[in-house]
Amino acid sequence: MLAQFEIRDKVSEFVYKSAMAPVKGFYPTAVAKFAKTSVSNVFPYLIDYTKSGELALLWELRCPDFNCHQTIDFNHLNINDEVECPKCGMNFIISERDFFLRFDFNQSYKDYIRKKSKKKQVFTLRN
Numbered sequence: 001m002l003a004q005f006e007i008r009d010k011v012s013e014f015v016y017k018s019a020m021a022p023v024k025g026f027y028p029t030a031v032a033k034f035a036k037t038s039v040s041n042v043f044p045y046l047i048d049y050t051k052s053g054e055l056a057l058l059w060e061l062r063c064p065d066f067n068c069h070q071t072i073d074f075n076h077l078n079i080n081d082e083v084e085c086p087k088c089g090m091n092f093i094i095s096e097r098d099f100f101l102r103f104d105f106n107q108s109y110k111d112y113i114r115k116k117s118k119k120k121q122v123f124t125l126r127n
């Protein structure tokens with residue numbers, strides 16, 4: 001079992017490395033897998049990043065077809081509405097289990113991390 005400070009450190013490492021990568025965001029399950037713990041253990045630390053504006057918490061509606069998992073715009077949809085997946089054509093009734101949490105980066109935060117990383121590289125090259 002990991003101590004809370006170890007979990008926090010792993011979450012910070014994941015967020016930093018992901019900010020450096022060409023990704024828009026990530027799922028909390030990826031962080032939990034990286035930290036070798038549960039989503040419930042990493043979630044409070046991810047929420048802290050949303051409070052500071054570094055991350056945004058979003059809901060994603062996905063096609064329930066295991067082979068598709070297309071993300072679907074749900075701005076004008078409600079639970080129990082019927083929808084057709086634009087990718088595979090599957091018709092389904094929207095339920096709570098079709099929604100997934102995703103954390104997206106604030107672009108300013110990504111830019112800051114990348115700039116900070118370049119400064120570290122320059123500093124170490126001069127020594």
